[in-house]
Amino acid sequence: MTWITSLRTAGLRATPQRQFVLETLEELQHATPTDLAAAIQEQTPSVNLSTIYRTLDHLDEAGLVSRAFLVGAVPHYFLHGRGLHLVCTTCAFIECVPPTAMRASAAEVRSQHGFSVDLADVVLRGACALCQSAPRATGAGHLVA
Amino acid sequence: MTWITSLRTAGLRATPQRQFVLETLEELQHATPTDLAAAIQEQTPSVNLSTIYRTLDHLDEAGLVSRAFLVGAVPHYFLHGRGLHLVCTTCAFIECVPPTAMRASAAEVRSQHGFSVDLADVVLRGACALCQSAPRATGAGHLVA
DNA sequence: GTGCATGCAAAAGCTTTGCACTGCA
DNA sequence: TGCAGTGCAAAGCTTTTGCATGCAC
Numbered sequence: 356m357t358w359i360t361s362l363r364t365a366g367l368r369a370t371p372q373r374q375f376v377l378e379t380l381e382e383l384q385h386a387t388p389t390d391l392a393a394a395i396q397e398q399t400p401s402v403n404l405s406t407i408y409r410t411l412d413h414l415d416e417a418g419l420v421s422r423a424f425l426v427g428a429v430p431h432y433f434l435h436g437r438g439l440h441l442v443c444t445t446c447a448f449i450e451c452v453p454p455t456a457m458r459a460s461a462a463e464v465r466s467q468h469g470f471s472v473d474l475a476d477v478v479l480r481g482a483c484a485l486c487q488s489a490p491r492a493t494g495a496g497h498l499v500a
Numbered sequence: 501m502t503w504i505t506s507l508r509t510a511g512l513r514a515t516p517q518r519q520f521v522l523e524t525l526e527e528l529q530h531a532t533p534t535d536l537a538a539a540i541q542e543q544t545p546s547v548n549l550s551t552i553y554r555t556l557d558h559l560d561e562a563g564l565v566s567r568a569f570l571v572g573a574v575p576h577y578f579l580h581g582r583g584l585h586l587v588c589t590t591c592a593f594i595e596c597v598p599p600t601a602m603r604a605s606a607a608e609v610r611s612q613h614g615f616s617v618d619l620a621d622v623v624l625r626g627a628c629a630l631c632q633s634a635p636r637a638t639g640a641g642h643l644v645a
Numbered sequence: 646g647t648g649c650a651t652g653c654a655a656a657a658g659c660t661t662t663g664c665a666c667t668g669c670a
Numbered sequence: 671t672g673c674a675g676t677g678c679a680a681a682g683c684t685t686t687t688g689c690a691t692g693c694a695c
Binding site: 423424428430441443444450452456457458459460461463464467468469470471472473476477478479480481482483484487 | 568569573575586588589595597601602603604605606608609612613614615616617618621622623624625626627628629632
Binding site: 367368372373402403405409410413428 | 649650651652653654659660
């Protein structure tokens with residue numbers, strides 16, 4: 356299914372700007388509005404930042420993308436339902452993994468608290484494998500020696 | 501242990517403003533900077549909003565409080581390690597529950613992805629028990645008939 | 646052709662920062 | 671007494687909004 360179809364199915368007009376946003380999100384996996392603007396404007400400088408904000412808003416409402424605050428106060432957007440996000444608070448590495456690992460706890464939360472967890476909207480913070488073995492690592496990622 | 505002791509143990513000076521913030525957070529369970537300012541200024545109007553921001557920053561760094569984006573882009577602060585937060589995306593009700601329900605998935609995430617989840621920093625979104633049975637409910641909470 | 650979507654520019658809102666003063670240790 | 675912490679005010683940045691134009695359907 357193309358993005359054009361997805362957009363129309365969601366009741367939205369298929370504009371080039373919206374396709375750019377969706378394509379870029381697929382490529383980057385997760386991005387801030389500024390990230391998206393930079394990436395898109397590299398190819399099409401005329402696309403405006405406010406359009407990106409509005410587009411993300413529409414796509415979010417339509418259920419095509421989701422927003423989460425992965426690092427600090429910066430909003431990150433990503434294609435909806437691609438899995439849960441593991442965010443390393445030491446090196447800021449973000450991993451997107453299938454939601455299977457959350458099923459057990461989601462069931463437990465439901466039975467204990469009557470709360471139905473949305474598995475498409477889960478962010479777990481902690482320490483990635485590399486940072487656990489090399490706890491002093493800082494900065495935005497690990498160098499592959 | 502009093503807040504004065506907690507602050508000093510964390511290497512921070514024990515000022516009235518910091519005690520206000522910690523006391524208010526204990527009372528409200530979770531609050532935005534603005535919430536805190538309003539609650540504190542009711543009793544002590546001279547406390548400045550920028551002080552609250554700076555205080556929250558210091559307390560967060562010291563590990564006494566945590567920040568999360570529970571609803572939209574608004575930062576919520578709460579005392580560190582009091583449990584995980586269940587946020588109903590329908591009625592905006594926020595429940596703070598013991599982290600026991602997350603243990604199973606945290607272990608699974610660790611074994612599958614080598615990622616160590618910080619159980620003190622988990623927010624789960626979804627639908628609360630009431631909203632599941634009455635899906636049309638809107639607004640910021642349920643009225644107790 | 647109609648109405649939604651976009652680009653541009655200005656406004657709004659939250660958060661941060663500079664600086665002098667205060668009060669905790 | 672020294673320096674971290676505070677209050678006040680101004681600046682900064684991200685995000686939102688208004689309006690005229692353009693384009694998808």
